[in-house]
Amino acid sequence: MARTRGENDGGLKATRPDSEAVRPRHYTRGISPLMVRILAVNALAIFTLVGGILYLNQFRTSLIHDRRLALEVQAQIIAAALGESASAGPEATEIDLPPARQILSRLVSPTDIRARLFGVSGSMIADSRLIAGEKRVYAEPLPRLDSETPLSQRAEAVLRKGLEYVSPRPLAPPYIDKPGLRAADLIEVMSALEGEPMSQVRQREDGGYAINVAMPVQRFRRVLGALLLTAQTDDIERIVQSEQMLIVQISSAAFVLTILLSLFLGQALVRPIRVLARAAERVRGAIGREENIPEFADRKDEIGDLSRSLSDMTRALYNQIDAVESFAADVAHELKNPLSSMRSALETMKRTDRPDLHERLLGIIAEDVQRLDRLISDISDASRLDAELTRGAMEPVDIGTMLATMIDGYRTTGVARGVKIAFDDPEAGAYVVDGIGGRLGQVWRNIIDNAISFSPEGGTVTVTLARGDKRITTYISDEGPGLPEGAEEKIFSRFYSERPSEEDFGRHSGLGLAISKQVIEAHRGQISATNRTDRSGALFIIDLPASKNGGTKS
Structure with missing residues (x-):
């Protein structure tokens, strides 16, 4: 037996691949599938935006509910005042109208709440809007007829309209306000005339909401009439819209940041992988001898490990060819x-x-x-x-x-x-x-x-x-x-x-x-x-x- 020295370079096993096996692959994708996956994962920020808008829909409902509770307390106070001060005495069967108007003027006029009184017959006997009080004239400049709406305002209007589709409004019965309004037109007033207070959220024609709270006016548990307090929710809508726009701004900033981070990840991940793929393709094509497989030696992550492994594998391949x-x-x-x-x-x-x-x-x-x-x-x-x-x-x-x-x-x-x-x-x-x-x-x-x-x-x-x-x-x-x-x-x-x-x-x-x-x-x-x-x-x-x-x- 011969005494021989061998390196791990053993056998003649190379075979000539057919033309199909050595057909080159061209890595010229316009959009990297890996980049698409990165963007898809980072698109969770968009779902966060949608979740925030849906949360604001509940936020609107919560604010309306709190406003309704506050209005019920005010209605109880005003109805009690009317029952005690706007009646002719213990035997009264109806509201004494002059003092009742005075009470409504003193308690309701300073607020944005509208108060209406209904008699036991169901007819409306007083309306805070028609009660004489402090009156002011506000002058607001009208826009010119030939003026164009700024692009920013038009974009904001389109955005708000889109948000209405994303965040649908809660369903509510229509708001009723007409001359000669009677108690029979409003179920909450009919309930109050029967001695049971009732509140109702109603939707106006313009899409806004109004809160009606009907409270019985009583004297020694005798119903003298019904008080209807109505509060608009325009301020709530402004708050909700403001929060929506804030969420949109934050989400837009998050989206821009997501794009920038995705590009960074693309540079950090996709580009080195493409470089390594092209280098491996050159080695596979057997055109010359590719000694310079990029190693990304300064990287201490999996990309660096992959590049070093490919470099070692390439050297082992060439050593095998030499052997x-x-x-x-x-x-x-x-x-x-x-x-x-x-x-x-x-x-x-x-x-x-x-x-x-x-x-x-x-x-x-x-x-x-x-x-x-x-x-x-x-x-x-x-x-x-x-x-x-x-x-x-x-x-x-x-x-x-x-x-x-x-x-x-x-x-x-x-x-x-x-x-x-x-x-x-x-x-x-x-x-x-x-x-x-x-x-x-x-x-x-x-x-x-x-x-x-x-x-x-x-x-x-x-x-x-x-x-x-x-x-x-x-x-x-x-x-x-x-x-x-x-x-x-x-x-x-x-x-x-x-x-x-x-x-x-x-x-x-x-x-x-x-x-x-x-x-x-x-x-x-x-x-x-x-x-x-x-x-x-x-x-x-x-x-x-x-x-x-x-x-x-x-």
């Missing part, structure tokens, strides 16, 4: 040697008739054929190794049991030149690693065969297992001449061979140790060789991580 090229060159060189020897022997045979020389040349050709067969077998095994290691499933492998079975086979079939193998069978399950059992067995067989081939007649090959906290180490030593000086690394090179002189020519291709090193490194382990310090001979050390699923420390 395949080097392997192909080495294979060609190694195959040419026996072919050249065979060609030379055949040419010599044509020029001589000596039988003894023919016999010697035929022996040389037979040796070269044997060497070619060995080379082709090992090259085939090496070329399949990468694919097999990639597809293989890692399983727990008991190194102790595997070595015990293997060495028992050596002892049963016999070892060349009487070489003995020293190995103490370990406890089952004490040395377990995760790996591909067949390939790991190939490694130990290569090393043991190599040690046997260099051992003297009657010598001993010693195999020892040791375990640390997280590693399992195998030591394989022989009693041969040891390694040449400076050959500790060379022996793992492909096609490196330095065999004993008595060994048959062509038996080894020089790939055994290279394959062993490749297998061990694929299992996240290490393999090394050195000379023994206690005596002559070589020592091989194989170190592998212990399995997390089995094994006990011995």
Whole structure:
């Protein structure tokens, strides 16, 4: 077995893809799908706006409810005053109108509330709007007929109209106000004439609301009439509209901020991903050699991790390509040697008739054929190794049991030149690693065969297992001449061979140790060789991580 050094650069497995497989992809999207998703997520701000407007609809209802409660208290006070002061005495059956008007003028005129009195017959007998009091004339300038409404006002009007659709008004019966209004026109007044106070929210023709509170006017529980207080809700509408506009302004600012943040995220996420995608496309297209995959080394996030991983993967890919090229060159060189020897022997045979020389040349050709067969077998095994290691499933492998079975086979079939193998069978399950059992067995067989081939007649090959906290180490030593000086690394090179002189020519291709090193490194382990310090001979050390699923420390 050849002592060879191998790097994880194993087999000839490159295949030429068809034209469909290498068709280039062009990353020229106008709008990034990732950007669209970012905008969609950030559009939650719009839903916040809608939720705020819907909340303001409840806000309007709450304000109207509070206004109605306050109006009911005022109606109770005024009705009590009318019952006590605007009646002719305990036996009165109707409201005394002059003092009643005076009370309404004093209590209602300073406010924006409208008060109306209804007699027990149902007719309206007093209206605060018609009661003489403080009167003022307010002059307001009228807009010119040919003037245009400013664009801002028109936009605001359109916006308010749109908000009315988003925030629908609560349903209410229509507001009734007409000359000759009677109690029968208003259910709340009829209820008050029957002695039961009642309030009602009504909707005006312009869309606004009015609150009617009807309160019975009583004297010693006798109903003398009904008081109807009416309050408009224009101030409430102004408050609601003001809050709506404030929400729109805040939401608009939030929307602008969302766009800016989305653009920032686009620059921070989408652009580097596109750069990496284009670089990967150039690598995939195999046009030149793309050495400068952007690494975004200053980024400490997932984008930086991705760029560094792509860069490492690209370097590993180019290393693999270089290894395949080097392997192909080495294979060609190694195959040419026996072919050249065979060609030379055949040419010599044509020029001589000596039988003894023919016999010697035929022996040389037979040796070269044997060497070619060995080379082709090992090259085939090496070329399949990468694919097999990639597809293989890692399983727990008991190194102790595997070595015990293997060495028992050596002892049963016999070892060349009487070489003995020293190995103490370990406890089952004490040395377990995760790996591909067949390939790991190939490694130990290569090393043991190599040690046997260099051992003297009657010598001993010693195999020892040791375990640390997280590693399992195998030591394989022989009693041969040891390694040449400076050959500790060379022996793992492909096609490196330095065999004993008595060994048959062509038996080894020089790939055994290279394959062993490749297998061990694929299992996240290490393999090394050195000379023994206690005596002559070589020592091989194989170190592998212990399995997390089995094994006990011995």
